[in-house]
Amino acid sequence: MTELSLTGIEKAYGDIKVLHDIHLNIESREFVVFVGPSGCGKSTLLRCIAGLESITQGQIRIGARDVTYLEPADRGVAMVFQSYALYPHMSVYDNIAFGLKMQKTPREQIEAKVRNAARILQLEPLLERKPKALSGGQRQRVAIGRAIVHEPEVFLFDEPLSNLDASLRVQMRIEIAKLHADLQATMIYVTHDQVEAMTLADKIVVLNKGCVEQVGSPLELYHHPRNRFVAGFIGSPQMSFLPVQAVLVSAEGVQVSLPGGARLLVPVKGENVSPGQPLTLGLRPEHLSERGAGDAQIPVTALVVEHLGGETFTHAQTAEGSDLMVKGDGMSSVKAGQALAVGASGARCHLFDEQGQALAHLRHYTQTYTDGGALHAVSVIAQATSSPL
Incomplete structure (x- = not known):
């Protein structure tokens, strides 16, 4: 049962600070994913946990131990890198056993541990092969x-x-998820791919410019992004954003004017919003209707239509030049160049202020879901009651 805690972690290279006052608690057996764009500090933070980078300030604890200044070998962690770094002249067996041999582990223990790892990873038929005879997934x-x-x-x-490649990535994601379920170990995983984060994580840590933007379960981040950065990063395809203006603020929410002149009531708290204030409306592709169903319509022109068989993605643009992505079913008849009145439902939209911070929704419902065998409950934006998409 191993917990990990980071307290006030900072990292600087000279005058350049790359990690800023990071506080994070990771529970025992939790699968946590650090995600963010290139250069956000996620790999640096992981290397600090591993001991491969020293921290400038803060404390790292693994279990009951303060490991802040311990050498990597003494921290009780194991790291898997982007590069396989296998010895080409050694067999699979010897590659797996190499570290144990360097530690002078008894031969019987080495044999038992290597065989057990090979069984878990389905490598038993490959133990005598050299790395050059393996696929990329097998090498990993x-x-x-x-x-x-x-x-x-x-x-x-x-x-x-x-x-x-893409197909192997999907296969390996499944295998890593199975590995976590089998080992019941604490795992921290770094990726820039938010699809990997959404499919693997118990908890996602979104990083940006060396700071933690938000921490939560995949569905919490998807339905309740704290700011525009998280909203645009989590979700594939990503959320579309439209510049709008507040028209009316009431107990029911904030009414905004849309491109084309329509008005839409978004049920969010507007105590800090004034009529005439510029805001940003966030709309996910699956919450828009190419048939115009919803509380209000946005006139757009279809630019590119992607038919993927079971679903269709339409890249559209408003007359003002704002881009909008609409998800339809596989039988969509939309053509490039076609004018559409895209339907939007207020309860499924997000509003962000001028600083990019999300306005809190007024109405939610609780949705339960299973993740790794555990039952979770998450508050989800209420669906519109007028015209379902």
Whole structure:
């Protein structure tokens, strides 16, 4: 049962500060994903936890131990890197066993640990092969096996799937999720791919410019982004944003004027909003209707239509030049160049102030879902009661 806590973590290279006062608690057996754009500090933070980078300020605790100044080998962590870093002249067995041999582990223990790791990762038929005879996914499994045999308190993954093609990435995501379920270990995983974050994580940590923007479950971040950055980063395809203006503020929410002249009531708290104030409306593709169903319509022109079989994505644009993405079913008949009146429902929209901070929604309902066998409850934006999409 290993918990990990970060308190006031800061990291600077000379006068350049790359991590800013990070506080984070990771529960035992939790799968936590650090996500964010390139250069946001997620890999640096992971390397600080591993001991590969020293911190400028703060404290790192793993379990009951303060490991802030311990060497990497003494921290009880194992790291899987983006590069497989396998020895080409060694067999799979010897690659997995190499670290144990360097530690003078008895041969019988090495044999038992390597065989157990090979069983977990389905590498038993491949133990005598050299890395050149393996696929990319198999090589990554060998690298993970090398970490498993050390029986660490915390597993650290630094973008382990970046070198794989799209189909292998999907397969390896499933295998890593299964591995977490089998080992019941504490895992921290770094990626710039928010799809990986949404599908793997118990908890997501969104980083931007060395700061933590928001921490929460995948559905919490998806339905309740704290700000425009999180809203635009979490979700695929990402949320569309339209500049709007507040028209009326009441107990029912904030009414805004849309491109084209229509008005839309968004049920958010507007105590700090004044009529005439510029705001940003956030709309997810799946919450828009190409048939115009909803509380208000936005006139757009379809620019590009992507037919993917089971679903259709329409890239559209308003007369003012704002981009809008609309998700339809696989039988959509929309054509490029076609004029549309896209329907939007206020209860499914988000509003952001001039600083990019989200205005809190007034109406929510509780949705339960299972994640890794555990039952969770998350407050979700209420669906519009007028015309369902």
